[in-house]
Amino acid sequence: AQSVAQPEDQVNVAEGNPLTVKCTYSVSGNPYLFWYVQYPNRGLQFLLKYITGDNLVKGSYGFEAEFNKSQTSFHLKKPSALVSDSALYFCAVRSMNTGFQKLVFGTGTRLLVSP
Amino acid sequence: DTGVSQDPRHKITKRGQNVTFRCDPISEHNRLYWYRQTLGQGPEFLTYFQNEAQLEKSRLLSDRFSAERPKGSFSTLEIQRTEQGDSAMYLCASSPGTSEYNEQFFGPGTRLTVL
Numbered sequence: 164a165q166s167v168a169q170p171e172d173q174v175n176v177a178e179g180n181p182l183t184v185k186c187t188y189s190v191s192g193n194p195y196l197f198w199y200v201q202y203p204n205r206g207l208q209f210l211l212k213y214i215t216g217d218n219l220v221k222g223s224y225g226f227e228a229e230f231n232k233s234q235t236s237f238h239l240k241k242p243s244a245l246v247s248d249s250a251l252y253f254c255a256v257r258s259m260n261t262g263f264q265k266l267v268f269g270t271g272t273r274l275l276v277s278p
Numbered sequence: 279d280t281g282v283s284q285d286p287r288h289k290i291t292k293r294g295q296n297v298t299f300r301c302d303p304i305s306e307h308n309r310l311y312w313y314r315q316t317l318g319q320g321p322e323f324l325t326y327f328q329n330e331a332q333l334e335k336s337r338l339l340s341d342r343f344s345a346e347r348p349k350g351s352f353s354t355l356e357i358q359r360t361e362q363g364d365s366a367m368y369l370c371a372s373s374p375g376t377s378e379y380n381e382q383f384f385g386p387g388t389r390l391t392v393l
Contacts, residue, residue, distance in 0.1 A: 167320075195379060206282070206369065206384035207321070214379045253320050264309065264334060266382060268320030 165190040167254050169269035176244045177277050184239040184272045186254030194256050196237040197266065198228055201251040210252075213237060224248070244276045280304060282385035284370050290391045291360055298356045299388045303372030310353050311382060312345055313369040314338065321369055327353060328375065360392045 166189045176182045188194055195214055199207040211222025218230045228239045237254060251273050255266040283302045291297050303310050308329050313321035324343070326334040329350040339345070342361075347353040357364055367389050371382040 197381060199384070204386070206386045207371075209381045209383065212379070212381055255320070264311070264326045265323040265336075266311075266313075266321070267323070270318065270320050 165194075165256055165258050165267045167256050167267055167269035169252075169254055169272045171272050172270075173273045173275065175275050175277065178246050179243050182241050182244045182248070182274065182276070184252050184254075184274060186237045186239065186269060187235050188237060188254070188256045189235065190256055190258040192258050194235075194237075194258060196228075196230065197255040197257070198222065198226070198237075198239050199253045199255065199268075201253065201271070207253065210239070244274075246276050246278055249274055249276045282370055282372050282383055284368075284385040284388050286388060287386060288389045288391075290393065292393050293360060293362060295360055296356065296358045297360060297390065298354055299368055299370075299390075301353045301355070301370030301385060303351070303353070303370070304383055306374065307372035307383070308350065308375040309373045309380075309382075310347055311371040311373075312353070312355050313371065315367040315369055315387070316365075324355075357390075360390075362392050365390055365392045 168187045197212045198210040201207050211220050213220045213230045221227045251271050253271050254269045285300045310327045312324040315321040325345050327347040342358045345355045367387045369387045371384045373380040373382045
């Protein structure tokens with residue numbers, strides 16, 4: 164069965180500092196990996212995805228993520244955090260092997276960026 | 279904004295009552311998904327439609343749950359004989375059918391509270 168782990172419930176970072184939100188996955192076959200962000204009272208917003216190709220993926224709002232096959236990780240990064248980045252971040256995976264259309268999400272990581 | 283819309287946004291009901299939620303996907307998106315999100319967890323897949331055909335169902339979707347997409351446009355999710363454990367945020371998402379790797383676009387969700 165496919166699964167996603169987000170080992171940190173919360174990440175705290177000062178504005179202007181780089182941020183990393185961690186994600187590891189377990190899947191049979193090739194993984195298709197996604198990051199979403201959830202603001203209060205709003206739906207999940209797509210940030211970026213890895214399908215194939217370059218391991219460094221760039222997405223919305225200055226975020227990027229690095230796919231590492233040997234470590235089965237897909238960490239979300241941003242060089243300089245903004246207070247407005249404070250939100251709940253979810254990593255998700257899909258696989259051809261088990262219900263390809265189904266997204267399997269992690270439990271989420273709350274990012275708090277302090278001024 | 280022509281994103282995914284869901285109605286109602288909030289629903290409070292008494293145990294044993296039936297409830298129905300509606301989802302309107304982004305126009306021209308032929309794939310539609312339902313997820314359930316409980317507090318402190320990531321969204322969990324419930325079911326998936328391609329046009330009007332329901333192609334995948336999770337074991338989470340007990341026989342008290344039924345989803346339809348009769349004309350391949352909007353979808354409804356009905357819960358019969360609600361239980362307190364059904365209290366959750368119900369999320370709808372849609373994606374175009376142009377690629378197997380399209381991201382899913384989420385609506386704001388319907389928050390269900392069962393008293």
